[in-house]
Amino acid sequence: MSKKIPKKELLEYKRQLQERKEKIIRKLSELSSQSLEVEASNVAQDVVDKAESSYTKEFLLSLSDAEREQLLLIDDALRRLARDEFGFCQICRKEIGKKRMAALPWTPYCIDCQEKAEEETRGQ
Numbered sequence: 001m002s003k004k005i006p007k008k009e010l011l012e013y014k015r016q017l018q019e020r021k022e023k024i025i026r027k028l029s030e031l032s033s034q035s036l037e038v039e040a041s042n043v044a045q046d047v048v049d050k051a052e053s054s055y056t057k058e059f060l061l062s063l064s065d066a067e068r069e070q071l072l073l074i075d076d077a078l079r080r081l082a083r084d085e086f087g088f089c090q091i092c093r094k095e096i097g098k099k100r101m102a103a104l105p106w107t108p109y110c111i112d113c114q115e116k117a118e119e120e121t122r123g124q
């Protein structure tokens with residue numbers, strides 16, 4: 001990668017992503033029983049890696065579709081952060097605009113690719 005996001009910005013995005021993730025998980029905990037709340041904090045560590053276990057599947061099912069999707073996107077974004085790929089479109093590899101990153105720090109695509117993908121979905 002020729003161009004890199006400054007480390008300070010990356011840390012800020014990381015903080016935002018983790019905060020958002022905790023918010024979603026906390027919301028679920030509030031809706032659930034206490035025993036589930038304890039387990040939810042374990043699940044918080046890495047939802048995707050543990051997706052094998054039936055508990056995690058249950059956990060994911062108990063979230064709304066939008067929350068579930070966002071949680072997966074956030075985990076994905078955190079992984080990209082660790083791999084130094086964060087901030088770049090996963091399709092065209094261009095840097096994602098700052099405005100877009102500020103609004104949707106978990107987005108894997110630039111606005112162009114996102115729109116293209118949505119058009120294709122609509123066309124089906």
Ligand SMILES: [Zn+2]
Pocket residue numbers: 089090091092093094109110111112113114
């Ligand atoms: Zn793109």
